[in-house]
Amino acid sequence: MLKGGAKVDSFEVRLFDVDFDELTVILNVNDAAALRVNVGDRVKIRFGQKEANARVSLSRTYVGKGEVGVCRGLRDVLGLTEGERIVLEPVMFPRSSEYIHKKMRGEELSAGEIRSIIRDIARRELSRVEVAAFVLAEQFKGMTDSEIESLTLAMIESGERIEFKERAFDKHSIGGVPGNKVSLLIVPIVAASGLLIPKTSSKAITSPSGTADTMEVLAPVNFKAEEFKEIAERTRGIIAWGGSLNIVPTDDLIIRVEHPLMIDPVPQMIASILAKKVAVGIDNMVLDIPIGEGCKTRDEEEARNLAVKFIKIARKLGIKMQCGITYGGQPVGHTIGPALEAKEALEALAGKGPLSLVEKSTALAGMILEMGEAAMAGRGQEVAREILRSGRALSKMREIIEAQGGDSRVKPSDIPLGSHVTTVNAESDGYVVRVDNEAIKLVARAAGAPVDKGAGVILRFKRGYKVSRGDTLMEIYSERESRLSKAAALAAELVPVQIEGMLLGKI
C-alpha cells in the first residue's frame, strides 16, 4: 500500500486554445488521482514568480501523464508557451472564502477582509460559486455604509485610474427604463456650457440598448485611458464604453454571476457605480433614480432612501452627488434599440425631440449646470433648454462624434434601421393605460437589439394617449426576417401597449 515519497508536481504545458468561464486546466486522470484532486476542484499553478488558481477538468486521453492542458485565459495570465513546465498543487480554500462565509453569517466585514475578497475575485482565485455566495450574502444580509465604502475602494484598486486637473462632472442612471437615451443630450449640453463631462457608459446586459450601444451607432466608443482623457479634455465631453478602459475589471466578473441570478444587490450596485466614477476622476455627479413599474426602485420612499445612502457614501469618496428622482414607468421618448435611439437623440438635438426625452434630459443637465455654477440656482433647466434650442448642443455633439472618430455630418435619416418591419395595431378604440417596460424590452431584444444595431421598437402611442381601432401602436424593426417574426409573436403574446375603452362595464 505504501507508495513511497515520489511526488509528481511538475507538468508539461499543452496549450489548448479554448476560453472557459473560469481559468481551467485539463489533467490526466492518473495525475489527478496522485494530486488528490477531482473534477471541479481547484489547483494552484506556479510558473517562475507567477501564480494562478484554476479549476480542474479530467481526461484519460487528451493529455498524457505528466502533461497539463492549459486554457487561453490561464496562458495569458501566466504568459505560458507550449512545452514549458509548470508546478501544480491542490489548493485549500483561499482565506477570502472564510470572509465570504462570515458575511453569509451576517457579520460585518473589515476593510481588509473586503479587500481580500475583491483581490481574489480579480485574480480568479475564487470560483463562480463563491462569488455568487458573496453577492447573495450582500443581497440577504446587507452591508453597512462603511462596508460599501470599503467595497468601492477595493474595486477601484483592481483597475486603472484616470485623473483630471479640473472638476469632472457626470450623470448616471441606475437603469431599468428602456429608451433612456438622455446621456446623448446631456453630455453635449453640459460640454457646451464649458464644464467637463467625461462620461463612461455600459453596454446592455439585459436591456435592448446601453448608452454605449446607442453611441456606437454614431461613433466608436472603445478607448484606452489616455485617449479617453485626451478627447474629454479637448472637447469637454465624451461618451465612451467603460469596459474598454480597464477600470474596475472585477465589476465584470461580479456581473457575470449577478446576471444568471437576476439580482443586483444595493450594496454592490452602489459600490460598482461609485468605483467606476472614482476611477475615471469624477468628483461631481447627478444620479438619476427612476421609479415606477419595472424600475429598480418601486416608489418615492425607496428612491429617497437609496438617494440618501448614495450621497452619504459618495461624499466619503470625495464625490459631490445630487440625485434626481424621475418617472420611469414607461420608456423615455418613443424609440428602443441602438439605431432608433441614436436617431431620436439626434432629432432631439436638432430641436425635434419628444417632450419626455427633452424634459428629462434638460432637467438632469440643469442640475449639473447648477452644480458647476454654469447656471444660477433654480435656473439650470432653463439654461439647458437654451443650449439645446440654440443649436449649441447639436454642434457640440458633432464635435464629440468627430473627436471619437465618427462622421460629424451624420443626419438622422442616414442612420440605417432594420429593413424588416412590422406593425402592431390597436384592436379597439380607447386609451393607452399601460406601456409595459419589461414587455417592450423583451420584444426589442427578440427583434435583435442590442447586437443588431438596426433592431428595435418605435412606440407611436404612450400612456394616456387616445387611440382608434387600427392605429399603429408600435413598429418593430429587425435585420432578419426570422427575428422579426419571433418579436412579432412575442408582442402578440405580451401586449406591451395596453388599451382600455371608455366603456368599462355594461349592465
Added chain:
Amino acid sequence: MLKGGAKVDSFEVRLFDVDFDELTVILNVNDAAALRVNVGDRVKIRFGQKEANARVSLSRTYVGKGEVGVCRGLRDVLGLTEGERIVLEPVMFPRSSEYIHKKMRGEELSAGEIRSIIRDIARRELSRVEVAAFVLAEQFKGMTDSEIESLTLAMIESGERIEFKERAFDKHSIGGVPGNKVSLLIVPIVAASGLLIPKTSSKAITSPSGTADTMEVLAPVNFKAEEFKEIAERTRGIIAWGGSLNIVPTDDLIIRVEHPLMIDPVPQMIASILAKKVAVGIDNMVLDIPIGEGCKTRDEEEARNLAVKFIKIARKLGIKMQCGITYGGQPVGHTIGPALEAKEALEALAGKGPLSLVEKSTALAGMILEMGEAAMAGRGQEVAREILRSGRALSKMREIIEAQGGDSRVKPSDIPLGSHVTTVNAESDGYVVRVDNEAIKLVARAAGAPVDKGAGVILRFKRGYKVSRGDTLMEIYSERESRLSKAAALAAELVPVQIEGMLLGKI
C-alpha cells in the same frame, strides 16, 4: 447590415475526451457570435428526441465553423458519436430559475416548483451558480416543513428505489464527530437480533473517514441495487456506499456546491438524509444528533429542535424515527482514519473496545432493538450489550464481511496501517482539557486520510485524563513520509490535544 435569413443551428460533433464540472460544449467564436452566445452562457442541444443543456466555451482554432466540441458528460447523456449532427440554440433561463428567485425573496415554494428545481438540477439544466443560489436561499430564508417534505420527495424521484417486504431499520448520524465508527458495531448487533438493517453510508467529503471508507477496509462497499437488497435480506445487515446505488443522484450535485461554500442548510440536510432513507426502503430509524464543540448542533436545545423537525417530516414520509442526542465534543473511541477505525471497531466487536465507542454503539443499537420489539422497553442497551458480549455481533460482522466479498477471518492485527509513524508528546504534566475535533480532522487528512486508508491518528489520551510530561498524546500514521511531516507540522501548530497544569497561577 442585413445578414439575410440564414440560420446556423446544426453542428457536427467533435468528441472531446474531457470531463468538466458542468456539461460543456466548445463552439467556434464565429458560430457563437451568430448564435448570440458568449463564454459561460448556456445552450440547449437537441439530438433526435434527446435534449440537454450545456455551458458554452469558445475557441478560434480548436473547432472549426459548423463544428462543436462535446465533453464526455454530454456525450454520455445524449449518446453521441464523432461526426454526428446536433442542433444548438441559446437558452433563456429555465423556468425553475424563477422559482429559485422566488425562494431568494423568501417566499414559500409549491411542491410543483420544488420538483421543477430538483428535476432541472438532475438534468444539469441549472448551472452551479444557480444551484448555489438555491442552497443559499435555503440557508438564509429557511423552508417550511411542507417545503422540506416536497424537497425530499422530489429528490427521491430523481433516482432508483429499493423496497423490502418487511420492516427495515437504520441508524444515521448527522455527522461532524471524528472517529465515529459506531455503525460497524450497530449494524451487526441489530442484524444479530434478527432485525433487518440495510445501511447505506457515505464516503468522507470533509472528514478523515466516512463509514463507507472505514467499511471498505474490511470489504467492498460498491453494490448495485439488486445486490444490496439480496445481501441485506440474506444476512440481515449490510454496510454499503450509498453512492454506488444510484439513489438520489441530485444529492451529489447539491453537495458539490455546498462543499466549497462550507454550508449544510438544515432543510437540505433533512431532505438529503430522509430521501436516501426512503429510497432504500427504510421505515424505522434512529438518528444520532451529536452536540458539542465542532458539531453541527451546538447545544441541547438546538438538537431538540432539530430532532422535533426531523421526526415530524419523517413521519409524513412514512418513517418512524427516534433521535438520540449524544456527546460529540471529542472523537468517539481513540482512532481516526479508515484502517485505524476499522481495526478499533473489530477490536470492540471482540470485546476489547474503548468505553466511549461501546457505550454509544450499544445505546443507539438498543434504541433500534426497542423500536423493533427485539428488546423490551428500557432494556434495549442491555440486550445490545449482551449481543456484543456473547460474540454474536462479531460472528454476524464476519458473515456480513463475507457476504460483501471481504475476508471473514480478518483479525485486527491483519489490517495494514501506514508505515510512517510519529508521536506527539506532552510537554508538561497536567490534565487534558480539550481534544479539538476540527484540529484532529485536519491532522488526519493531512496525513492522507481518507484516500490513504492506512493514514490517521490514534489518541492515547482524551478529555479529563491525567498526563505526565513526555507521555505520547497521539500517534500519527501515514503512508508517505512527505504527508507525515506535513501532518506533524500541522499538529505542532494546531495542538489538537490541550493540557492544563494543576497550577493555574503563581503570585
